[in-house]
Amino acid sequence: MTDSSGVTRRVSDALFRHPLWLLVLLLLPPLLWLGVIYLGSLLALLLHSFYSIDEFSGLIVYEFSLSTYAELLRLSNMDVIIRSLMMAIAVTLGCAAMAFPISYYAARYAKGKWKALFYLLVMLPLWSSYLVKVYAWKLILAKEGIVSWVAEQVHLTWALDALLSIPVVGGPSLSISYIGTFLVFCYVWLPYMILPTQAALERVPGNLIEASADLGANPGQTFRTVILPLALPGLIAGSIFTFSLTLGDYIIPQIIGNSSYFLGQAVYTLQGTAGNIPLAAAFTVVPIVIMLIYLSIAKRMGAFDAL
């Protein structure tokens, strides 16, 4: 310990004797970064939503007003919000339905090597490129793509056509319909649902399930009254991601879907080509408010422990 005398020694001793200093020293850099850069610009954006835009000059009027929020309530804008919400809800439910069997199998039946493999097989798509995944679905859903080809091979083209002819959700091809958008959203966010659900299911003690069976519950009852309530925090934790990511995404509906707008696209167009920052800011307030409500409910239901 030759170099331990001198300045470094004194500094480290001081820090050790005053844990508060050390705490401040540790917390200051990340707090400054997130507090100033992230929260700062977030608040600046929110401030913009209380300004309005002059209809004639197209310039921002820097005066407090609620007119931008009033504009948000216009039918065409409400349409975008409701469409995005419905999609987020549908995608969350779809992901939950698909994630549950995978998580359940991985948590209760997969052992040793298989368990590791399962985990990797979920992690790899989670971390692999978002754009690549979206792109893969373009290949699959395109009119000349794989789904049509498979349908033709197994003589189910009529079923595909029937699916596409459903009003509202259908369209000329899967890649230009809400069904396509829904599928891609589900695909891209599915791992986010699997991981917390699996973590929650891992914590369900096996003997609890046996006890339930011993006490005369059939598998359906055990599922409803024992497994599902215990897995719920995990499902809700996953739904934070599926819900929030769907609400804010503007790339998937742009590449796969009909041309109707979702929240993310509306914000993107408003701030970009339209240059209407106040309305874009007001639009971003919508998912923020929805997510804050969602997060507070999730926190109350114990979802944060399952993250």
Add this chain to the structure above:
Amino acid sequence: MRSDGTRPAPMFLKLAAFGGLLFLHVPLLLIFLYAFTTEEKSYQFPPPGLTLKWFSVVWGRQDIWDAMWLSVKVASIATLIALVLGTCAAAAVSRARFFGRDYLSLLFILPIALPGIITGISLRSAFSMMDIPFSTWTIVLGHATFCIVVVYNNALARFRRTSGSMIEASMDLGADGFQTFRHVVLPQIGSALLAGGMLAFALSFDEVIVTTFTAGQQSTLPIWMLNELIRPRQRPVTNVVAIFVVAVTFIPILAAYYLTREGEHTGGAGK
């Protein structure tokens, strides 16, 4: 903990689970197939013929090299920043109880819990308000913000598993704070940091939503791909790049997985 598995899984569960995994992986495999197709105007399936030509086309394209270089640069810097800030935050949160600690965790989660477009648009309007021109640094700024949480989560999990008595012992034996950090703390959390750093790198290398707002005219590899998706020129070229991106992100993820798994064994696994 778990049931002994004496009873095999019900058939429908097996089918649903493996069907789900297939659903997750088949689309990625198709990307590989399409990188070899001879058809460049449409997504015709099955491909009319197979060729290796697109790999050499990609090799010769300067725009792709430039985009890749920018992506690597941004991801490296953002990862470094995230490593420092995320470790600091995790050390503070794990070692002390203080007022507002729960809200602090929420603050760190916020950049990934709120839609990326919100981060993107608020940074962009902040840049334009302060007349900051777009540069590599504006992209880094955005990326580091959401990379911090990845490092933070990894480091926090490890800090919670290691006990503070080791640090006290080291100090009692005469090491100063910096020596303790280097010889005691760092070896304990090293693999968790490496894993967190690699995940952060993968996250940044692949990010597109925030980047579209903070990049201006610059193009990272994902931005390049996005432009190709919207206005396709040579479709198989995009596939080759896609394979490359998948490879670049897979390797760190696999490595991170093995690193954190081994850490769990050596750490005594006392959760």
